[in-house]
Amino acid sequence: MNIPVRNVYYLLLYAWNHVGEGAETDVSAMGCTRLPDLFAHVLADITGRLLARGLDRGYQPREEAIRGVRGKLELAGTIKRNLAPQARTQCAFDDFDHDVLHNRILKATLRDLGRAGIDSGIGARLRRFHQKLDVVGDVRITSRDFGRVQIHRNNRLYDLALRICRLVHDNLMIDERTGESRFRDFRADQRQMGALFEDFVHNFYLLEQRRYRVSRPHIAWYQAQGSTASLDRLPVMRTDIVLEEPGRAIICDTKFYKEPLSRRHGSPKLRSGHLYQILSYVDQRSGRGSHSDVHEGMLLYPVVAEPFSYDFRLNGHALRVRTLDLDQEWEGIHGDLLRLIDAA
Numbered sequence: 001m002n003i004p005v006r007n008v009y010y011l012l013l014y015a016w017n018h019v020g021e022g023a024e025t026d027v028s029a030m031g032c033t034r035l036p037d038l039f040a041h042v043l044a045d046i047t048g049r050l051l052a053r054g055l056d057r058g059y060q061p062r063e064e065a066i067r068g069v070r071g072k073l074e075l076a077g078t079i080k081r082n083l084a085p086q087a088r089t090q091c092a093f094d095d096f097d098h099d100v101l102h103n104r105i106l107k108a109t110l111r112d113l114g115r116a117g118i119d120s121g122i123g124a125r126l127r128r129f130h131q132k133l134d135v136v137g138d139v140r141i142t143s144r145d146f147g148r149v150q151i152h153r154n155n156r157l158y159d160l161a162l163r164i165c166r167l168v169h170d171n172l173m174i175d176e177r178t179g180e181s182r183f184r185d186f187r188a189d190q191r192q193m194g195a196l197f198e199d200f201v202h203n204f205y206l207l208e209q210r211r212y213r214v215s216r217p218h219i220a221w222y223q224a225q226g227s228t229a230s231l232d233r234l235p236v237m238r239t240d241i242v243l244e245e246p247g248r249a250i251i252c253d254t255k256f257y258k259e260p261l262s263r264r265h266g267s268p269k270l271r272s273g274h275l276y277q278i279l280s281y282v283d284q285r286s287g288r289g290s291h292s293d294v295h296e297g298m299l300l301y302p303v304v305a306e307p308f309s310y311d312f313r314l315n316g317h318a319l320r321v322r323t324l325d326l327d328q329e330w331e332g333i334h335g336d337l338l339r340l341i342d343a344a
Helices: 005-015 035-053 075-080 101-113 120-132 143-147 157-171 190-208 272-288 330-342
Strands: 058-067 088-097 172-174 181-183 213-215 241-245 248-254 294-302 309-314 317-324
Touching (some): 005 157, 005 190, 058 075, 101 172, 101 181, 157 172, 190 241, 190 330, 248 272, 272 294, 272 317, 317 330
Antiparallel strands (some): 213 241, 241 248
């Protein structure tokens, strides 16, 4: 399947709940055809806004030899280093400066992405911004660093930047010998794209329509009986998306597969595991409702070779299988998603 890089960006913005902030960067005017170029443009725009507003600062622990005394006097260190004759002391104190972890992550990503063979124009821009962050330490970051950053109301602009940084970090392969980087195109990764597709569709419906209440509930096994030990072994039924209005619920399961239909036995067939899963969700959910409630299921795939649309009635429930073309203008994707539930 082919997903233009601009549409990957829109998917990410919805999945990350950053549609408003992301709209400040006009990706359609960039003409990017490679993901690293796109992320470099967006990251440069955000860095420019951060620098114009003022980089975030925070208290950082320091331990240095200084003149006089500041913070906590480290007497043992002062004596060991024989600092007293120089009128200096070893002290531990907190310094309020820009060398905080989120600025370090941003600077490191600008550096590493700039070495990934990106367009020369945006590469020069990344290098300029990297130099402007001279008040921030130039360090190598790890995956654990992202979980240590505290995002709050006053530094929320960093959230989108750090999400892009994390995506770059997870997909950038750096040659330790030469320092050169190569970006792995995650559009071919079913695991990453599957999670992204699910979050995108969920948040799209959450933001773009008002008819249904949107949630991701766990479905309890209807009238399940057995010992506590046995019941604890039942798998959790975690839905991707549930759209509800009074008396009606649509349970949607998103799937991202290079081969959405199974072709092992003659003519193409729906994947049995996917069909059993969505049917089980609808059956179990409908068992808890009143007899007048309508429960429907929908399997949603991205278009691979050609679109398809199938409708069934199984166990008394309406079941639809649909595809979404991600290789079209964004307005088309937006309209197709709304029509999927308007026609329901």
